[in-house]
Amino acid sequence: MSKTLFEKIWDSHIVVDEDGRSLLYVDRHLIHEVTSPQAFDGLRLNARKVRRPDLTFATMDHNVPTSDRSLPILDQTSSVQIKALERNCKEFGITLFDIHSPNQGIVHVIGPELGITLPGTTIVCGDSHTSTHGAFGSLAFGIGTSDVEHVLATQCIMMEKPKTFEIKIQGKRKNPHAVTAKDIIMSIIRKIGTAGGTGTVIEYRGDTISELTMEQRMTICNMSIEAGARAGLIAPDEKTYQYLKGRKYTPNNYDELVNDWRDNLKTDSGAKFDKSFTLSAENIAPQVSWGTNPAMTDDVTGSIPFPDEYGKGNPEEVKGATKALQYMDLKPGTPIVNIVIDRVFIGSCTNARLGDLIEASKVVQGKKVSSKVRAMVVPGSQLVKKNAEEMGLDKIFKDAGFEWRESGCSMCLGMNPDILAAGERCASTSNRNFEGRQGSGGRTHLVSPVMAAAAAINGHFVDVRELDLN
Amino acid sequence: MKGSIIKYERDNIDTDVILPGPYLKIHDYAELAKHAMEGLDKDFHKRVKPGDFIVAGKNFGCGSSREHAPIALSYSGVKAVLALSFARIFYRNAVDGAFLLPIEIDESAYHDISDGDSLEVDISKNEIKNLTKNKVYKMKPFPELIGKIIEAGGLFNYKP
Numbered sequence: 001m002s003k004t005l006f007e008k009i010w011d012s013h014i015v016v017d018e019d020g021r022s023l024l025y026v027d028r029h030l031i032h033e034v035t036s037p038q039a040f041d042g043l044r045l046n047a048r049k050v051r052r053p054d055l056t057f058a059t060m061d062h063n064v065p066t067s068d069r070s071l072p073i074l075d076q077t078s079s080v081q082i083k084a085l086e087r088n089c090k091e092f093g094i095t096l097f098d099i100h101s102p103n104q105g106i107v108h109v110i111g112p113e114l115g116i117t118l119p120g121t122t123i124v125c126g127d128s129h130t131s132t133h134g135a136f137g138s139l140a141f142g143i144g145t146s147d148v149e150h151v152l153a154t155q156c157i158m159m160e161k162p163k164t165f166e167i168k169i170q171g172k173r174k175n176p177h178a179v180t181a182k183d184i185i186m187s188i189i190r191k192i193g194t195a196g197g198t199g200t201v202i203e204y205r206g207d208t209i210s211e212l213t214m215e216q217r218m219t220i221c222n223m224s225i226e227a228g229a230r231a232g233l234i235a236p237d238e239k240t241y242q243y244l245k246g247r248k249y250t251p252n253n254y255d256e257l258v259n260d261w262r263d264n265l266k267t268d269s270g271a272k273f274d275k276s277f278t279l280s281a282e283n284i285a286p287q288v289s290w291g292t293n294p295a296m297t298d299d300v301t302g303s304i305p306f307p308d309e310y311g312k313g314n315p316e317e318v319k320g321a322t323k324a325l326q327y328m329d330l331k332p333g334t335p336i337v338n339i340v341i342d343r344v345f346i347g348s349c350t351n352a353r354l355g356d357l358i359e360a361s362k363v364v365q366g367k368k369v370s371s372k373v374r375a376m377v378v379p380g381s382q383l384v385k386k387n388a389e390e391m392g393l394d395k396i397f398k399d400a401g402f403e404w405r406e407s408g409c410s411m412c413l414g415m416n417p418d419i420l421a422a423g424e425r426c427a428s429t430s431n432r433n434f435e436g437r438q439g440s441g442g443r444t445h446l447v448s449p450v451m452a453a454a455a456a457i458n459g460h461f462v463d464v465r466e467l468d469l470n
Numbered sequence: 471m472k473g474s475i476i477k478y479e480r481d482n483i484d485t486d487v488i489l490p491g492p493y494l495k496i497h498d499y500a501e502l503a504k505h506a507m508e509g510l511d512k513d514f515h516k517r518v519k520p521g522d523f524i525v526a527g528k529n530f531g532c533g534s535s536r537e538h539a540p541i542a543l544s545y546s547g548v549k550a551v552l553a554l555s556f557a558r559i560f561y562r563n564a565v566d567g568a569f570l571l572p573i574e575i576d577e578s579a580y581h582d583i584s585d586g587d588s589l590e591v592d593i594s595k596n597e598i599k600n601l602t603k604n605k606v607y608k609m610k611p612f613p614e615l616i617g618k619i620i621e622a623g624g625l626f627n628y629k630p
Binding site for chain 2: 016018021034037038075081127128142143160194199225319323413432435436437440
């Protein structure tokens with residue numbers, strides 16, 4: 001029988017399948033300092049062990065400072081969480097990439113970077129952006145702390161089988177340096193909505209996806225959760241196998257595995273999806289979010305919508321847009337390029353990989369950040385930072401007036417000192433523009449790295465298609 | 471289960487407003503509860519009473535997988551959230567940890583229920599009685615597995 005890629009991975013991981021539930025085996029469990037402490041407390045309380053410490057990997061990313069790491073952590077509550085993770089990993093025998101490790105970084109950046117993420121595997125992590133790993137053909141779910149405890153104890157997760165959702169993206173982007181993977185996924189969410197993928201695993205397909213680099217595919221899969229999906233998937237190909245070759249944790253029998261993946265890890269022709277959506281990439285423009293959820297997004301050439309028009313007669317949508325514009329302090333009809341910004345954040349598990357920084361640096365090279373803007377680059381991992389520094393990217397950013405930071409989640413979710421002040425407006429390469437996400441009262445516009453870089457230089461949004469980015 | 475309603479006529483109430491990021495460092499659940507809904511309603515912790523229900527629109531609990539969101543609501547006294555629909559990770563967290571009941575209601579119930587109404591929820595009959603308005607609404611039944619986990623008192627108590 002023809003099967004989708006999702007069904008193949010799902011079926012090959014079933015431990016028990018009865019009574020409307022499936023118990024799935026978990027191949028890799030990634031943990032971090034924020035959603036794991038209560039899970040370890042639970043294990044201790046019930047005198048349980050971690051079943052497979054060898055399949056569990058930890059790092060600290062959510063609350064770590066991105067400033068000088070030779071200094072002590074000033075925030076006591078952060079320090080307590082960080083020490084708790086150190087203690088827990090030691091007690092339960094789990095590999096930890098701590099704040100001083102050359103492998104520290106955002107959990108969804110280091111997983112692939114270290115070869116922990118592999119095609120055809122199941123991965124879970126107590127973080128919703130675990131969907132990122134789907135770029136490698138890995139079935140990856142974000143989970144809460146109760147499930148983290150369950151996986152630590154059993155190496156299994158109980159789930160009801162999600163539905164399948166095919167999203168096909170076809171055609172050539174007119175200017176792939178200006179119209180990025182971020183713009184593709186934001187266009188998709190804008191069209192299918194924040195609940196468009198609820199209860200489904202999305203498989204992204206089509207020639208546009210095949211052309212993307214692995215880093216760009218991660219940007220696409222990363223934001224699957226912003227459409228409500230349980231996971232995002234892209235079938236592995238030669239780019240995938242090349243990317244993972246020779247990484248720190250890539251298995252010794254890698255070539256053998258690749259041969260098997262080549263044969264099996266794809267959706268069979270004739271396999272049926274529960275749902276399908278097609279998008280042409282040809283006319284996608286750089287995207288800018290204007291509201292307080294990622295679907296409230298428009299082309300950079302657009303204007304702030306009138307709530308009545310945006311809602312198309314749906315009173316709840318009209319109300320939502322009205323409230324969003326109040327929070328964002330934006331007037332309907334304002335051209336997006338006229339929006340003046342105070343802050344720029346280039347970072348997060350969506351857009352802080354080497355390719356993102358290379359592209360952004362092209363916009364910045366030889367220019368200066370607007371005197372009215374404070375801009376920062378927070379590389380996704382220590383390895384990204386090191387590689388970028390070897391290419392001289394740090395110098396390009398610093399010469400232009402950007403702050404060049406240590407790796408972590410940083411201003412994406414405002415758990416460390418990198419936050420917006422109330423009323424500040426930020427062009428951000430992160431994934432969520434929710435109210436208060438980057439700091440209480442802060443206003444977030446989601447954009448690609450090149451759009452954020454151009455906004456930093458100009459002090460307002462610009463259409464990066466007008467720049468020479470080649 | 472009886473309680474009174476705190477209603478938010480909003481879709482997409484995300485976990486960042488239910489429990490803002492800076493408070494994810496708090497481990498004391500009672501302390502966490504003081505910040506429940508703070509991103510949307512600074513007075514929530516003063517208004518909420520033990521046994522209350524929240525009523526909201528579509529896609530409640532979207533965004534982050536932080537279990538701190540249902541925990542904060544639960545420890546502030548909220549027994550159930552009645553919404554048009556839920557984001558899946560929030561739904562799962564609420565049930566797995568037995569923090570609160572995520573109950574799906576239909577448009578007519580959503581529009582009919584007012585802030586402050588007194589409600590009685592009977593999950594054995596999939597029925598919600600509005601004691602203030604003297605009306606009865608249907609709730610969407612829990613899927614079989616979810617119902618069993620709820621009955622057991624959470625994922626760790628559930629034995630197939």
